[in-house]
Structures are given as structure tokens and as C-alpha cells.
Amino acid sequence: MTETLTIERTRDERDVTGRTAVRKRRRGKRPVWEEPPTAAGQTAKGLTLGVVVAVVLVPLWIIVVTSLSTQAAVNRAGGLVIWPTDVTFEAYRVMLGDPTVRNALLVSLGITVVGTVVSLVVSVLCAYGLSRSGSVAHRFILVLLILTMFLSGGLIPTFLVVTELGGYGQYWALILPGAVSVFNILVLRAFYSDTSADLIEAARIDGAGDWRILWSIVLPTSRAVTAVVALFYGVGYWNSFFNVMLYMPTDSEKWPLQYVLLTYVNRGNGLPGSVNSGFGSQFAQTAPLSLQMAVVVLTIVPLLLVYPFMQKHFRVGVLTGAVKG
Amino acid sequence: MSSVDTEPPARKNKLSLRVRLRRDRSLLLMTVPAVALLLVFNYVPLFGLLTAFQDYNPLVGVWNSEWVGLAQFEALFGDSLFWGSLTNTLYLSFVQLILFFPIPIALALLLNSVLSERLRNLIQSIAYLPHFFSWVLAITIFQQMFGGAGLLNQFLRSNDISTWDIMTNPDTFVLLITSQAIWKEAGWSIIVFLAALAAINTDLYESSAVDGAGRWRRLWHITLPGMAGVIMLMLVLRLGNALTVGFEQFLIQRQAVGHEAADVLDTFAFYYGIATNNYSYGAAAGLFKSVISLLLIWGANKLAHAFGEDGLYRK
Numbered sequence: 001m002t003e004t005l006t007i008e009r010t011r012d013e014r015d016v017t018g019r020t021a022v023r024k025r026r027r028g029k030r031p032v033w034e035e036p037p038t039a040a041g042q043t044a045k046g047l048t049l050g051v052v053v054a055v056v057l058v059p060l061w062i063i064v065v066t067s068l069s070t071q072a073a074v075n076r077a078g079g080l081v082i083w084p085t086d087v088t089f090e091a092y093r094v095m096l097g098d099p100t101v102r103n104a105l106l107v108s109l110g111i112t113v114v115g116t117v118v119s120l121v122v123s124v125l126c127a128y129g130l131s132r133s134g135s136v137a138h139r140f141i142l143v144l145l146i147l148t149m150f151l152s153g154g155l156i157p158t159f160l161v162v163t164e165l166g167g168y169g170q171y172w173a174l175i176l177p178g179a180v181s182v183f184n185i186l187v188l189r190a191f192y193s194d195t196s197a198d199l200i201e202a203a204r205i206d207g208a209g210d211w212r213i214l215w216s217i218v219l220p221t222s223r224a225v226t227a228v229v230a231l232f233y234g235v236g237y238w239n240s241f242f243n244v245m246l247y248m249p250t251d252s253e254k255w256p257l258q259y260v261l262l263t264y265v266n267r268g269n270g271l272p273g274s275v276n277s278g279f280g281s282q283f284a285q286t287a288p289l290s291l292q293m294a295v296v297v298l299t300i301v302p303l304l305l306v307y308p309f310m311q312k313h314f315r316v317g318v319l320t321g322a323v324k325g
Numbered sequence: 326m327s328s329v330d331t332e333p334p335a336r337k338n339k340l341s342l343r344v345r346l347r348r349d350r351s352l353l354l355m356t357v358p359a360v361a362l363l364l365v366f367n368y369v370p371l372f373g374l375l376t377a378f379q380d381y382n383p384l385v386g387v388w389n390s391e392w393v394g395l396a397q398f399e400a401l402f403g404d405s406l407f408w409g410s411l412t413n414t415l416y417l418s419f420v421q422l423i424l425f426f427p428i429p430i431a432l433a434l435l436l437n438s439v440l441s442e443r444l445r446n447l448i449q450s451i452a453y454l455p456h457f458f459s460w461v462l463a464i465t466i467f468q469q470m471f472g473g474a475g476l477l478n479q480f481l482r483s484n485d486i487s488t489w490d491i492m493t494n495p496d497t498f499v500l501l502i503t504s505q506a507i508w509k510e511a512g513w514s515i516i517v518f519l520a521a522l523a524a525i526n527t528d529l530y531e532s533s534a535v536d537g538a539g540r541w542r543r544l545w546h547i548t549l550p551g552m553a554g555v556i557m558l559m560l561v562l563r564l565g566n567a568l569t570v571g572f573e574q575f576l577i578q579r580q581a582v583g584h585e586a587a588d589v590l591d592t593f594a595f596y597y598g599i600a601t602n603n604y605s606y607g608a609a610a611g612l613f614k615s616v617i618s619l620l621l622i623w624g625a626n627k628l629a630h631a632f633g634e635d636g637l638y639r640k
Contacts, residue, residue: 029440030440031527031530031531033530033531033534033535034530034534034540035534035539035540045435045438045439048435049435049436049439049448052432052448052451052452052512053448053451053452055508056451056452056454056455056508056512057451059466059469059470060466062469062470062476063466063469077479078479078482078483079474079475079476079479080469080475080476080479082476121358122358122359122362123359125355125356125358125359126355126356126358126359126360128352128355129351129352129353129354129355129356130352130356132349132352135345135348135349135352135353136342136345136346136348136349136352136353137353138352138356141356141360144360144363145359145360145363148363148367148368150619150622151367151371151615152367152370152371152615153367153369153370153371153372153373153374153611154370154374154594154608154611154612154614154615155591155594155595155598155599155607155611156373156376156594156598156599156604156607156608156611157370157371157372157373157374157376157608157611158366158370158373159599160370160373160376160381160383160387160604161365161366161369161370161373162366163383164386165365176362176366177366178366179362180359180362180363180366182363185359209351210351210352210355211351214355235457238459239457239458239459239460239461239462240459241459241460241461241573242572242573242576245576246599258459258461258462259461261461261462261465262461262465262577265465266461266464266465266468266577293469296462296465296466296469299459299461299462300458300462303457303458307450307454307457311450
């Protein structure tokens with residue numbers, strides 16, 4: 001259902017960015033007919049928006065500062081550190097030296113990379129396969145896809161199917177069941193359908209088949225939307241943790257970062273099994289606060305790394321849609 | 326979704342099926358991986374719903390398990406835990422509707438009035454950053470701020486005021502859940518309302534201002550009617566999703582506040598289905614939820630149509 005919501009959103013977004021170009025010219029300055037703002041109104045507005053920005057940034061700031069603090073600074077503050085006094089990267093050194101976290105980081109990166117590639121390839125192919133109007137059965141397949149947005153077997157039947165296929169404890173169980181997002185396919189398809197028909201017809205006359213057209217014409221002209229979809233898939237895989245809870249709740253050496261975060265930062269538990277195997281020695285007991293915060297930062301950093309890129313392509317992808325549509 | 330089905334076919338298909346199959350075989354082949362995945366992980370589980378009418382035994386599988394008719398549902402409707410989850414779900418949904426729903430609209434109006442485009446974009450980018458965080462991360466952040474050892478209590482303790490543990494209090498759990506949802510998703514929800522605002526013709530504002538309408542009258546007579554369609558759509562979606570209040574959020578925090586406050590329909594299926602190996606029971610709860618949800622979506626759309634709006638799909 002959230003997916004349906006997002007469809008409308010993306011469509012509207014194209015509108016908005018299409019128009020911001022116009023608006024920039026028109027609304028850079030206050031229009032003459034608009035009454036000048038009152039001082040009280042401006043203050044209230046500034047304060048509200050300031051609060052909106054602060055509730056997001058302040059916790060992140062505090063977490064980063066604490067992760068960079070020494071144990072002495074943490075003790076002095078009685079917990080979280082708000083202002084950096086003696087900055088140290090000790091927590092990060094310990095964290096990256098710990099096999100549990102290193103392992104979880106690799107697992108997370110692996111799942112994210114493999115999952116994104118699988119999802120993207122499957123979605124791009126399907127979207128193009130359905131984007132040529134008049135092709136055999138494309139309408140039927142489309143209906144088949146869209147129906148899954150409304151009907152689902154739900155948690156338990158899906159769990160049973162994956163388990164019967166031997167997915168319990170397997171990495172593919174974290175990727176394949178959710179690999180296809182029909183919503184993303186519909187977005188890609190909308191863009192691919194917009195690719196110039198003349199261009200495609202010309203290529204066809206020159207003897208290019210559909211694979212060639214997809215690779216040499218459609219993909220290069222819709223790079224931005226492909227990037228956006230890839231990033232959405234990527235963020236989804238990076239953030240997923242429930243599948244882990246479902247399919248590998250006990251094999252702690254297979255856990256991705258989010259699950260490690262949940263277990264010993266959120267719940268403050270030592271990792272199960274760590275005492276016997278000597279695995280995750282730093283984390284057998286509740287870890288020091290700076291170390292916990294370093295793990296939090298570690299889960300945020302990849303998101304922050306792709307965020308500006310995502311923003312850029314978000315706009316470009318969205319603009320392309322507006323121009324084409 | 327209407328755009329999907331409205332476009333006319335480009336070429337008339339007067340060719341025979343065999344010729345068309347030959348022509349489009351690459352296209353069909355391209356859809357195979359996605360269709361296969363959806364068949365296995367979406368359509369096959371639909372048959373798995375049959376287990377709701379069985380006493381499913383994993384050792385013998387779906388085909389050989391004993392059929393029990395509606396017994397699972399009878400047990401479900403006699404289960405106070407189930408009714409507790411349902412009540413919790415509806416209550417949380419209602420509170421979120423009242424407290425969450427208006428916030429993105431108000432923020433969109435506010436943001437739209439910021440003149441500098443760069444500042445507007447910056448604020449928006451920061452506001453929707455938490456949308457990309459996982460629930461584990463979001464809740465961890467909340468815990469660090471408001472938990473027993475969190476920033477708030479750290480401050481209270483250092484000033485000799487008695488501590489206040491928000492994260493483990495079942496009585497205020499509704500408010501906690503709602504503020505987390507607002508923190509994480511409100512910024513993202515702004516986008517759609519901003520789009521609606523941008524679509525309003527600015528000439529309307531100008532001419533009404535010339536005619537003497539003040540800013541509040543313009544808000545009431547131009548802005549709000551201009552946003553009505555989108556607001557209605559979002560409301561319809563929210564009502565249609567009344568039984569879905571977020572799953573991971575509850576899963577993560579159930580341990581801290583106890584099951585009485587934190588059990589909702591989705592987690593019910595997990596805890597009393599999978600975690601106890603009582604699969605049929607969980608499947609029955611899931612099926613109940615799906616059926617009611619479909620009815621809700623249908624009803625909410627009827628409501629939107631009655632108000633003359635499109636809703637999720639057109640009449």
C-alpha cells in the first residue's frame with residue numbers, strides 16, 4: 001500500500017520540479033501584491049523551521065560527538081557528550097578491529113551490493129519488456145504485477161514458502177523474496193515508454209534487436225531514473241533487518257549490521273554465542289557508550305555518502321520525467 | 326495507476342499470434358525473471374493462505390495437513406490477545422491520524438512560504454533524511470535521547486530531578502510511537518503536499534490579492550481548495566491502511582514496553598504464529614487482516630468518490 005502512495009508521489013514530484021524552474025524566475029522575490037510579513041510571523045516561521053532542522057541534526061551531532069569521545073569525557077558528561085572536548089578515534093579503531101562488527105559490515109555490504117544488482121537487473125529487464133506498447137501479453141503481465149500490490153499471502157505463508165524452499169539460514173532468503181518492487185518497475189516502465197519512439201524505430205530499421213535497444217538507447221537515456229531506483233533498492237537492503245529476524249535469528253556470525261545494532265546497542269545485550277566462541281570479544285558484555293555510538297555512525301555513514309548523489313539524481317530523474325512527460 | 330491502462334496500443338495487432346510471439350520473444354524473455362520471482366514469493370504464498378483453514382504441520386506440508394474449517398478463526402475470535410492487538414491497532418491508527426496527518430500539510434505550507442529556493446531545498450533535504458534510516462536506527466536514536474540512560478534523563482539526573490523513562494512506559498507508548506513516526510516520516514510526506522502547492526496557479530493569488538483578500542482568506546479560498554485532492558487521496562490511503570500501523574517499530578520495542586501495549590495485528594501474526602510454530606493460527610490472523618484491509622480500501626475509495634475526488638482509483 002505504501003507503494004501506491006509513492007506512485008502518486010513520484011508523479012507529483014515530476015510536476016513540482018518541472019515547475020520549480022518556472023517558479024524560480026517568478027518567486028525568487030516576494031511578489032508585489034503580497035503584503036510584507038509581520039515580524040512576529042517571520043519569527044514564528046523561523047523558529048518552527050529551526051526546530052524541524054534541529055530535531056534531525058542535534059541527535060546526529062550528539063551521537064557523532066559521543067563516538068569521538070574518550071571514556072573520561074563520557075564519564076564526565078554522565079553519558080552522551082554534547083560538545084567535543086578530547087577527540088579520539090579509539091572507538092572506531094576498536095570497532096573496526098572487532099570481528100563481529102567487521103563481519104557484520106561485510107555481510108551488510110554484500111547483501112546490499114548483490115541485492116541491488118539482482119533487483120535492478122530484474123526490474124530494468126521487466127520494465128523494458130513491458131514498455132513497448134502493443135507487444136504480446138504485456139497487458140496481462142502488467143495486471144499480474146499490479147495485483148501483487150493489493151493481494152499478498154502475508155507474513156506466514158511467505159515464511160513457509162521460503163522455508164520449504166530451504167531458505168532458512170540462507171542469505172538468498174534475505175534478498176529474493178523482496179527483490180522485485182512492482183512500484184519501481186512501474187516507475188522505470190513509465191520512463192522507458194517515454195523514450196523517443198523515432199529513435200527506437202530507427203535503431204530497429206538498422207537491425208538492432210530489443211536487447212541492443214535496451215542497452216544502447218533506452219538505458220543511456222534514462223540513467224537518472226535508473227540511478228534513483230538503484231539507490232532506493234540499495235537503501236532498502238541496507239536497512240532491512242526483519243528478514244534476518246525471520247530467517248536467521250540465531251546465527252550471529254551471519255548477521256548484518258542493523259541486526260548487530262539492534263542486539264547490542266538498542267537492547268544492550270552481549271552477542272549470543274560470543275562467550276563460548278571467543279567471537280566478538282569486545283561485545284560479550286555491554287560495550288562502552290562511545291563504541292556503541294560508533295556503530296550507530298557506521299550504519300548512517302553509507303546513507304550519508306549516497307545522500308547528496310541521491311538528491312542530485314532525484315532532481316535530475318524527476319526533471320527528465322517532467323521534460324519528457 | 327490509471328496511466329498504466331489508458332494508453333492505446335501503438336500498432337494494431339493484426340498479425341497472427343505466432344508472428345507476434347516471434348517478434349516479441351525478447352521482450353517476453355525479459356519479463357521472465359521478475360514474473361518468476363513474483364510467482365514464487367507472492368502468488369504461491371496466496372495458496373499458503375489455505376493453511377488458515379488447516380492445522381498446519383510443517384513436517385507433512387500443506388497438502389497433507391489436517392483440514393479444520395473455521396476452527397482457527399473461532400479460536401482467534403475467542404482470544405483476548407487478538408482483540409487486544411486489534412484494539413491497539415485501531416487506537417494507534419486513530420491517534421496517528423489526528424496527530425500525524427496534519428503536520429506534513431502545515432509544514433508544506435510553511436516551507437512553501439520560504440522565498441529562497443536554496444533554503445527551502447536545504448530544509449527539506451534535512452527534514453526527510455530520517456526517512457532513509459532503518460527503524461532500528463531511528464529507535465536507537467530515540468533511545469539515546471529519551472531512554473533510561475539517554476540525554477533527557479542524564480540532564481534530569483544532573484539537576485536532581487526525578488528521571489522519566491519514556492521508552493519503557495506502556496501508558497505513553499502511543500505518543501512515543503506517534504512521535505517516532507512523525508520524526509521519521511513527516512519530512513518525506515511533505516513532498517506530495519508541496520507538489521500540490523506548486524501546482525496552484527499563482528495568478529489566482531495575485532488577482533484575489535488585488536481584490537483585497539488577505540493572506541488568511543487566500544489560504545482558505547485558494548490554497549486549501551487547491552490541495553483538497555491530494556489531502557483526500559492521502560486520507561483515503563491512511564484509512565485504507567488503518568490496520569497497518571508499522572511493523573518493525575513494534576517488533577523492536579515490544580520487549581521494552583510489554584506485549585499489552587505493543588501488540589498490533591501484524592506483530593500478533595508473528596508472535597503467535599511463527600514464534601510459537603502455530604502457523605495456521607498466525608495465517609488466520611493475517612488473512613483476517615488482509616480481508617478487512619481490502620474492504621477498508623474499497624470503502625475509503627467510495628468515500629472519496631462521494632466527495633467528488635478520485636481517491637486511489639477512478640470510478
